[in-house]
Amino acid sequence: MGKYYNLMIVPDGVENPFGIRVRAWMFKLGIVAVAILLVGLILFFAFYGKIVMRATLAGKLEEENEALKRYKYKVGLLEERMSEAREVVDRISRLAGVEIKLTEIPPDSVIFARLENEQPAVMTRSMVSGFGRPEGLPLQGYMTRGFINDGENYHPGIDIAVAEGTAVLATASGKVIFAGEDSTYGLTVILEHDSSVTTLYGHNSELLVEVGKDVLVGGRIALSGNTGKSTAPHLHYEIRENDVPVNPLKYISEYEGINEQE
Numbered sequence: 001m002g003k004y005y006n007l008m009i010v011p012d013g014v015e016n017p018f019g020i021r022v023r024a025w026m027f028k029l030g031i032v033a034v035a036i037l038l039v040g041l042i043l044f045f046a047f048y049g050k051i052v053m054r055a056t057l058a059g060k061l062e063e064e065n066e067a068l069k070r071y072k073y074k075v076g077l078l079e080e081r082m083s084e085a086r087e088v089v090d091r092i093s094r095l096a097g098v099e100i101k102l103t104e105i106p107p108d109s110v111i112f113a114r115l116e117n118e119q120p121a122v123m124t125r126s127m128v129s130g131f132g133r134p135e136g137l138p139l140q141g142y143m144t145r146g147f148i149n150d151g152e153n154y155h156p157g158i159d160i161a162v163a164e165g166t167a168v169l170a171t172a173s174g175k176v177i178f179a180g181e182d183s184t185y186g187l188t189v190i191l192e193h194d195s196s197v198t199t200l201y202g203h204n205s206e207l208l209v210e211v212g213k214d215v216l217v218g219g220r221i222a223l224s225g226n227t228g229k230s231t232a233p234h235l236h237y238e239i240r241e242n243d244v245p246v247n248p249l250k251y252i253s254e255y256e257g258i259n260e261q262e
Contacts, residue, residue: 053131053173057216131217132194134172134239134251138201139224141166144234147247156245157200157238164233168201168222171251176213176221185236186227191215198243202236203228 003024010017022030093100141162148155170191177198178190185202189209192198205225215221226233239248 050131057131057173060216131173134193134197134199134248136171136252137248138168138171138237139166139235141235147245147249149247157202157236158248159234159236161232161234162224164205164223164225166224166235167220168204168224168235170215170217170219170221171199172197173217174199174215176209176211176215179207179209179211182228184229186230187222187225188228189221191221196242198240200236200238200240202238203230203234 004021007020007022008017009019089100137160139160139162141160143158144161145155145159147158168189172191172193174191174193176189177192178188180188182188182202185200187204187207188200188202189204189207190198190200201222203225204222205227206223207221208223209215209221224233224235230236237248238245239251240246
């Protein structure tokens, strides 16, 4: 004879209590089903934010791809018009008896050679990290000063020497909570990310975002400069956890794109 569980239900008020007799295997199966449902709900809400962020990023990339297609079409038209203009100039020069030589347009291999040899402006992100977690660096350059958690020589971030006007990229997706002038860091941007983490980008020459703007990882937020208390063009980069500065290098999975200056 199989085992049973008696579930006693006691209504609130004057109604008499009543019971339900359930087979043991059905009761256990119900508990397992509820547990699976709860785990599924927890996993869904845990990854829902990342799924939405990836969908937003995919939409943004699709828009940029369409814009690039339009620019490519325009460039193709310009090349055709230039070829026609070159033929007209050749005819006029022959009729006038004057030799006019126009500079030839170099092939794509020459035009894009410099771009192919350049290193990426921001380090490669690992596939397992979320877009709301800072990773890598905002730009490529030489680290002239590191994180120092010492009272006398305290330095809450890292300094990266770069040419003025270099694009500063967001190391994670987030919201702009400050974009303006700081007495120490000059033109500064602060982004708020997941898990009470913020990133600071200081000494910029120009800010490209405003407070309240949502920024995707890799988005241009500023141009590097030499504003504030600075002696040479560089970027001051900080990561703060619960408003406490931490060493940004702990968020860097690979040391590519930056060289430490001795």
